[in-house]
Amino acid sequence: METILIVDDEKNYLVVLEALLGAEGYEIVTANDAKAALATVREADLDLVITDMKMPGMSGMDLLEECKKTKPELPVIMMTAFGTIEMAVEAMKKHAYDYIEKPFENEQIKQTIKKALENYRLVKENRLLTEALSDRYRYGNMIGKSKPVLKVYDLIDKVSRSKASVLITGSSGTGKELVAKAIHYQGPRKDRPFISINCGALTETLLESELFGHEKGAFTGAVAMKKGRFELADEGTLFLDEVGEMPPSLQVKLLRVLQEMEFERVGGTRTIKVDVRVLSASNRNINVDVSNGAFREDLYYRLNVIHIDVPSLQERIDDIPLLVRHFIKKFQNNGKEKKIELSPEVWKAFYSYPWPGNIRELENVIERAMVLNSGETITIDVLPEQLTGAKTEFDVERFIPPNVPLQKALEEIEERLVRRALAQSNNVQAHAAKNLGITKSLIQHKMKKYKIIV
Ligand SMILES: Nc1ncnc2c1ncn2[C@@H]1O[C@H](COP(=O)(O)OP(=O)(O)OP(=O)(O)O)[C@@H](O)[C@H]1O
Ligand SMILES: [Mg+2]
The missing domain is CATH 3.40.50.2300 (Response regulator)
Known part of the structure; x- marks a missing residue:
């Protein structure tokens, strides 16, 4: 009423x-x-x-x-x-x-x-x-609640309100673009365009005209005026992906635009003013390029006002169950909402594999498994070879830093195991306890000890 x-x-x-x-x-x-x-x-x-x-x-x-x-x-x-x-x-x-x-x-x-x-x-x-x-874009659909990711969310919240340049680093497939989108869609520019450009995928001349646009007749083939990405992103956000690949001549031009927020189209004389927030990403350590002179130091500091390092999947291994469930849902044919499980060998492989391609690789593995798998349980035979051949022994060197007291190291492992068991059993404490071979009251005790809230 x-x-x-x-x-x-x-x-x-x-x-x-x-x-x-x-x-x-x-x-x-x-x-x-x-x-x-x-x-x-x-x-x-x-x-x-x-x-x-x-x-x-x-x-x-x-x-x-x-x-x-x-x-x-x-x-x-x-x-x-x-x-x-x-x-x-x-x-x-x-x-x-x-x-x-x-x-x-x-x-x-x-x-x-x-x-x-x-x-x-x-x-x-x-x-x-x-x-x-815009809610769909809260953290850009990012899944995960492990400690290193919570830190990233926190940074996203803080920087989305400002106009400061952010450099997002992390290995390939860790979700750098997702972080950039989250910053844009959570900030005051969300109703304006998010424009991205891959600086590593284009030749120098093409990249220049893509970034700054060109006038009609600026070069052979320039049959009409074209606006560049900086102009298209006016009042919005420009995402410079693989910024470390930018050739030196364009680095100078980019620096000027970042400082003055104005530029001319290729072949043009009119100065164009814009208001653009710049986010950039790199899966290489640009620091190295700076010290050997391949990347301008002044530009590096302009881009890197705030730095967000996106953790590798190995550093956020506790998120695997959540991510797996998310991707299963994503690749499940609509309507067929069967509950798909993973066999214990598959879980084991997922935890011991180093995931060099990070979340993108996990996503691809699940997509493939969903196509090849016929039953309700994903079994080891539908995983690609690199996963089934993985070493499944627990690698102490990888997980525990040197000189950690034994008690602390054991607690660290215990906490991870409890978290994992809970995640794998959809947070049903009785199931998780059974899988760990302990009583329900003991798992509750451990949850309290490690402040695990489900
Ligand atoms: N936290 C996450 N939750 C869900 N999906 C994710 C998450 N992080 C990344 N992805 C997915 O993984 C894939 C790779 O992410 P993205 O393209 O953002 O990575 P990237 O770091 O930019 O990779 P590259 O360095 O290769 O460009 C995408 O399909 C993305 O949707
Ligand atoms: Mg990317």
Whole structure:
């Protein structure tokens, strides 16, 4: 049921309108001065406000302004007495939805209200849709809650609000592009474009015209003017992927754009001003290129105002069960929502394999397994060779840093095993305990000890 607030200092009008609109099935709230009305606007979940213009104390116009400040979308209809029509025009300028003249025709006021409510419903639906869309991009659909990833999320939250340049590093397939998108879609630029360009995939001349655009006739083949990515990303974000591959001549140009936020198209003389947030990524250590002169140091510092290092899958091995479940869902043919399990050998292989291709490799392995597998359990024979041939012994050197006291090392391993057992059993404590060969109360004790919350 939709709720309408009626505001008038004349009690008669309140009574008449309440009866008229109540009969239409709306829920009616009334106030006989603007102050009380404002309190209701702030607290209640209203769909429409109808207010008289002239009231002692705070006027209807003031109320309109306050409403627009607190709830800009909430429609407000003004009631004007004879002779205050200029004020009604003024109110429309201040974004009143409509006005009605007193005394009013019942049919007319009912129609106006119906239209206002319909319009508001559309506005709300629209907002919910956009919210749902941007929610989908919260951390850009990133899965994982291991400690190193929580740190990345935290950094994303912090940097998304600022305009500072961020350099995202990490091995291939760790999710650098996903991090860049998360920063963009969580920040104030989210309704503006996210434009990306791979600096390693294009020749120098092509890269230049892709970045800065070109004028008609700038070079053979330039049959028309073309805007560059910097122009397309205006007020939004430009993601420079594999920035370490950028040739030196373009590094100079890029530095100038980052400093001045202006440039000319290739073959052009007009200076173009833009407002672009720059994020960049590299799977190589650019530090090395800086020290051997292949990458300009000044540019490196411009790009690397904030540094986010995305952990490899090996460093976030605790996330494997979550990622596996996520990808199984992704590659499950719609409609066939069978529960797919992994055989114990598959889990073992997943935990001992070093995953040089990181999350992308895991994703590919699951996609392949889903195609080749026929039953409800993914078995070892549908895994690619590199996984089945993997060494399955526990490699102490890899997991435990040197000189860790034995007790601490054992606790570290214990914590991981408990977390893993819980994740693999969908957080059903009894199952996890059974798989670990311990009692349910013991697993609960361990969860408390390691502060594991499921
Ligand atoms: N945390 C995550 N949750 C779910 N999927 C992920 C996650 N991280 C990465 N992926 C997926 O893994 C694949 C690789 O991610 P992405 O392209 O962002 O990696 P990258 O670091 O940019 O790799 P490259 O260095 O090869 O360009 C994508 O399909 C992405 O959706
Ligand atoms: Mg990438």
